[in-house]
Amino acid sequence: MLRSDQIMATVEMVQKENLDVRTVTMGINLLDCRRGSVEETCALVEDKIAKYAGNFVEKCNETAVKYGIPVINKRISVTPSALVGAGFSSEDFVLLAQSLDRAAERAGIDILGGFTAHVEKGMTETDRAFIASIPKALAVTSRLCASINVGSSHKGINMDAVAMVGNTVKELAEETADQGGFGAAKFVVFCNQPGDNPFMAGAIHGVEEADVVLNVGVSGPGVIARSLKKTIAKRGRENLKLDDIAEEIKQITFRVTRCGELIGRQVSRVLGVEFGVVDLSLAPTPKIGDSVGEILQILGVDDVGAPGSTAIVALLNDAVKKGGIFASKAVGGLSGAFVPVMEDAVLADAVGKGALTIEKLEALTCVCSVGLDMVPIPGDVDAATISAIIADEMAIGMVNNKTTAARLIPVPGKKAGEIVNFGGLFGTSPIVEVRNVNKSARFVSWGGRIPAPIHSFKN
Amino acid sequence: MGKSFVISVMSKDRPGIIAAVTTVVFDLGGDLADLNQSVLGGYFTMILIAEFDESVQKKDLLEKFSAVQKTTAMEALINEMEGDYPVNQRVLPRETYVLTAQAQNRKGLVKCLGDFFYSKNINVLDLVTTSDKDMYTMIFQVDLTEVHSMGELRNELKILGKDQQLQLVLQHNDIYMATNEVGTALETIIGV
Numbered sequence: 001m002l003r004s005d006q007i008m009a010t011v012e013m014v015q016k017e018n019l020d021v022r023t024v025t026m027g028i029n030l031l032d033c034r035r036g037s038v039e040e041t042c043a044l045v046e047d048k049i050a051k052y053a054g055n056f057v058e059k060c061n062e063t064a065v066k067y068g069i070p071v072i073n074k075r076i077s078v079t080p081s082a083l084v085g086a087g088f089s090s091e092d093f094v095l096l097a098q099s100l101d102r103a104a105e106r107a108g109i110d111i112l113g114g115f116t117a118h119v120e121k122g123m124t125e126t127d128r129a130f131i132a133s134i135p136k137a138l139a140v141t142s143r144l145c146a147s148i149n150v151g152s153s154h155k156g157i158n159m160d161a162v163a164m165v166g167n168t169v170k171e172l173a174e175e176t177a178d179q180g181g182f183g184a185a186k187f188v189v190f191c192n193q194p195g196d197n198p199f200m201a202g203a204i205h206g207v208e209e210a211d212v213v214l215n216v217g218v219s220g221p222g223v224i225a226r227s228l229k230k231t232i233a234k235r236g237r238e239n240l241k242l243d244d245i246a247e248e249i250k251q252i253t254f255r256v257t258r259c260g261e262l263i264g265r266q267v268s269r270v271l272g273v274e275f276g277v278v279d280l281s282l283a284p285t286p287k288i289g290d291s292v293g294e295i296l297q298i299l300g301v302d303d304v305g306a307p308g309s310t311a312i313v314a315l316l317n318d319a320v321k322k323g324g325i326f327a328s329k330a331v332g333g334l335s336g337a338f339v340p341v342m343e344d345a346v347l348a349d350a351v352g353k354g355a356l357t358i359e360k361l362e363a364l365t366c367v368c369s370v371g372l373d374m375v376p377i378p379g380d381v382d383a384a385t386i387s388a389i390i391a392d393e394m395a396i397g398m399v400n401n402k403t404t405a406a407r408l409i410p411v412p413g414k415k416a417g418e419i420v421n422f423g424g425l426f427g428t429s430p431i432v433e434v435r436n437v438n439k440s441a442r443f444v445s446w447g448g449r450i451p452a453p454i455h456s457f458k459n
Numbered sequence: 460m461g462k463s464f465v466i467s468v469m470s471k472d473r474p475g476i477i478a479a480v481t482t483v484v485f486d487l488g489g490d491l492a493d494l495n496q497s498v499l500g501g502y503f504t505m506i507l508i509a510e511f512d513e514s515v516q517k518k519d520l521l522e523k524f525s526a527v528q529k530t531t532a533m534e535a536l537i538n539e540m541e542g543d544y545p546v547n548q549r550v551l552p553r554e555t556y557v558l559t560a561q562a563q564n565r566k567g568l569v570k571c572l573g574d575f576f577y578s579k580n581i582n583v584l585d586l587v588t589t590s591d592k593d594m595y596t597m598i599f600q601v602d603l604t605e606v607h608s609m610g611e612l613r614n615e616l617k618i619l620g621k622d623q624q625l626q627l628v629l630q631h632n633d634i635y636m637a638t639n640e641v642g643t644a645l646e647t648i649i650g651v
Contacts, residue, residue, distance in 0.1 A: 002557070002587045002598050006639040011559050011628045013638075065609050068630045255638040258645070262637040266649050329645070 013255060014068065017226040018290070021263045022283050023073040023217035024060050025113075025198035026053055027205030027276065030079040038092040041085065042099035049076065049103035052212050052273070057108040059270045069263055073217075076109050077203035082117035082130040090133040097137035097144055104143040113203035115146040118193070121155040121449070131164050135171035138183045145201035151191035151394040153401045156452040159391065163444050165189050166387030169408055173379065177412035180420045184409040185342075185374065189390050191397030191404045196277045197333040202370075202405055213276035215333060216264030218324070219256045221282040222290040224316075227252045228298050245299060246319040253280065253323030261328050279333030280324035281369055282316075284344040286427035292316075292337050293346025304347055305356030313337055314367040334403055336369020341429050342409075342422065343374050348429035352417075358389070358432050366396055371404040376420045376431045379412040386410065388440030391450075399453050461513030463492065463540040464520060465506065470533040472503040479533065483523040484509045508540065552602045553650065555584065555632040558616075562625045564595040571623055572597060579612070580605060600632065 013019040033044035057074045064071045078084075078100065085096050097115055104112040115137060117127045134146050148165055151157035169189075173181030188202045195206015198215035205213070231248050232240060261278045268275040284291045292313075293304040299312045317336045325331050339361060341347045350356035358375065365371045371393045377386075390406045397404030411420045416433035466484075470476050477496070484491060489509040496505035517539055524535040560572055569588065576583055576599070585600035606612050613629060620627040636648045 002585050002600055003639070004587050004589055004596070004598050007557055007559060007598055007635055008596070010630070010635055010638050014630065014634075015626075015628055065613065066631060067634055068613075068628070069634065254641075258637040259634060262633060262645050262649065265645055269649065 010255070012230075013223060013227070013252075017223045018219075019223050019256065019259060020070040020072050020219050021064075021216060021260045022220055023075055023198050023200075024071050024264060024267055025073075025075040025077050025203055025215050025217070026056050026273065027077045027196070027203075027209055027213040027215060028052055028079075029205055029207075029209065029211045030084045031207070034084060034086070038085070038088060038095050042096055045078075045084070045096070045099050046103045046106070049078070049100075050106055052271075053103075053107040053109065056271065060267055063263055063267050063270065067263060067266070069259060071263060071267075073111075074109060075198065075200060075203060076104060076107065076112045076114075077198070077205045077215075078112065078114035079205050079207060080114060080116035080118060082127050083207065085130070086124075086126050088126060088129060090129045090136075093130050093133035094137045094140065097133070097141050101141035101143050110143060111145055111200045112143050113145040113147065113200050114205055115144050116148065116193075116204050118149040119158050119161045120149055120152040120191075121158060123158070123161060128164075131161070131168060134168050134187060135175045135183065138172055138186050139175040145186045145188075145203070147188045147190055147193065147202045147204065149190045149193040150390070151398050151450075152452070153192055153398050153456050154452055157191065157391065157394045157398055157450040159444070159450060160447045162189075162387050162391050162394065163384075163447060165390060166383040166385075166444065169386050170383045170410060173410045173412055180414075180422065181376075181379065181409050181411045182422055182426070185407065185422060185426055188373075188405050188407040189394070191394040192402060193405075194333055194403060196279075198279050199281060199283055199334060199338075201407065209276070210274050212273045214264055214268045214271070214273050215276040215279060216260050217279045217281060217283060217333070218253075218260035220290045221284050221292045221295055221337070222287075223256055224249055224252050224282065224320075225289065225291065225294045225298060228295065232298070242299075242315060246315055249316060249319035250323035250326075253320045254327040257324040257327035275330070277330045277332030278324065278328045280320050280328075280331060280335040281333065282320060282337045284338060284340065284347075285425055286343055286345055286348075288345055291344045291346040292339055293344050293350060297346065303353055303355035304350040305360045309360065310363050310367055313339070313364050317368050334369045338370050338373060339364050339368055340370075340374035340407075340427075341432065342376060342420070342427040343425065345427070348427065351432055352430040356432075358434060361432075362392060362396070365393065365404055366400065369403065371397070372406045372408060374407055374409070374427070374429075376409045376411050376414075376429055377434050378415050378431055379410050380415075381410050381434050381437050382441070384441035384444040385434065385437045385439070387444045389434070391444070395450070398450070401455075461511065462515070463508055463510050464489075464517070465508050465538050465540050466520070467536040468503075468505045468507075468533060470503050472498050472501050476503050476533065477505070479527050480505065480507070480535075483520070483527060487515050487519060487523060488512055489515070551584065551600075551632060552604050554602065554604045554606070556601050556603050557630050557632055557635060558599045558601060559628045559630075560597045560599070560625050562595055562623070564590060564593050568595055568625075569597060571619075571625070572599060575619055576601060579615075
């Protein structure tokens with residue numbers, strides 16, 4: 001029997017609250033593509049991606065039309081390239097990057113992730129060659145995203161790698177100075193990088209995964225924001241406490257997650273590919289009404305960054321996890337709230353007002369799922385300071401057994417408060433002030449490792 | 460069991476109607492196979508299917524219901540079913556969709572959608588309408604198994620909505636099951 005109340009509630013989520021599936025990401029293992037030469041390897045890489053992802057976009061679109069739920073992004077993640085290209089030189093890795101870019105273009109994919117190395121404990125010669133290739137590789141490609149895992153709760157933080165990636169960030173920005181340093185927006189540094197995250201720029205296909213897997217990222221924060229507004233208007237602010245709000249978020253997340261998993265499993269079935277996980281992350285876009293910052297405002301801070309912001313993000317992150325985990329058979333990836341400054345109009349606005357600082361963002365990342373994401377900083381911030389900011393962020397992840405990341409964009413020629421605009425999904429924001437620059441070089445130059453915390457020794 | 464009858468009953472709503480109807484079925488040795496009832500505007504309506512011995516005739520049922528009708532002012536319509544009642548009759552077709560339509564209340568709204576479905580040879584499985592102030596809401600559950608292009612159908616609905624000032628949302632029934640039925644596994648819903 002039709003339940004009109006339930007049906008209309010779901011219709012409202014689709015029609016008025018813009019329920020969608022934020023991303024369906026196909027993970028493809030490329031380890032079996034390695035051959036004696038870089039040319040042969042690249043040819044096999046392109047063949048394998050074409051074999052599995054040739055009709056991926058078409059099937060996602062068909063499923064979206066069938067179910068009436070838009071699938072916003074269709075992406076590919078691959079095995080970390082430093083493993084696929086073991087023994088490659090930096091020039092070889094640039095060729096591999098171009099090969100991956102071509103494969104993405106042929107599959108009709110706008111972004112491919114996995115130009116990646118994991119160096120949390122130490123670096124091989126290949127890893128060093130790989131890291132050295134990143135600025136050029138991202139400058140000559142348009143669809144590729146790169147990431148480096150420099151720390152983990154189990155192994156500690158590789159400070160030699162942290163020092164290197166500070167320079168990588170600077171070089172990436174300078175190589176793409178004519179685009180406002182956009183190259184740095186396609187590079188992210190991780191602690192505890194998951195192998196099943198479907199969201200870019202940090203999506204990879206971990207070596208622990210099956211040959212080909214489909215992971216899904218659920219709908220964005222807009223659904224939760226509008227649903228909370230509706231609930232507060234209906235029940236009256238005076239009749240609600242924060243635990244009621246948390247309960248409401250759990251219930252919305254349940255519906256959103258079930259919807260995302262339904263679409264993901266259907267696409268998996270049609271493509272004959274194993275279903276992986278649902279990532280519960282709330283990923284904002286620059287579109288008005290699709291903002292994590294807006295949820296913070298609804299819950300009571302006038303500007304994001306005001307005292308109380310961290311507590312609200314903690315509540316939000318926890319409620320999203322609880323609702324989503326109950327809904328889904330397989331939760332994974334990052335699964336929490338993202339706070340990417342440039343991609344979230346309310347966060348960017350708060351930066352412009354001086355309410356949101358890099359220090360407060362760092363505090364938010366202690367309780368949310370990722371880290372300092374899409375943070376534009378002045379172009380003259382030195383590499384050692386960037387490395388030190390990254391080290392701080394990695395330490396939060398390492399000690400708290402969670403993923404943290406840093407995607408910092410030093411915008412060449414611009415100072416704090418000036419605007420940078422990458423357009424589209426990458427968004428716009430005033431540049432965030434970095435205080436205490438040029439004061440961390442002695443720390444970064446130590447190199448070596450920050451040992452893993454005592455609570456990682458559980459064997 | 461030999462034959463099945465479909466019985467439709469209407470009465471002003473009050474306690475005891477189900478008891479009266481099922482007593483008739485029970486007294487004739489019948490077994491209820493399926494039943495659906497609702498109350499609208501104070502009137503009770505029920506349709507049921509019951510299986511009886513080969514010896515039970517339509518006239519036996521009519522006689523029994525006539526006796527009840529005298530005391531309850533209930534109207535009954537009885538027909539013998541052709542063939543057996545399929546056990547999986549209530550399993551929805553694979554491509555079951557729900558179309559919700561909302562508009563300012565006016566005459567002819569249900570007819571408008573009914574005509575549209577008929578012109579496309581689309582079978583309506585269930586229909587619920589509600590009215591709130593001036594807004595009229597219709598929820599059609601429809602079988603789109605015979606629709607060859609969902610893209611085309613969605614475009615035609617877009618045109619219909621614009622022409623008739625209707626807000627139309629077409630969703631697969633699986634979406635409602637996934638978002639509302641906590642205990643149903645997604646594999647079951649999509650039929651893996």
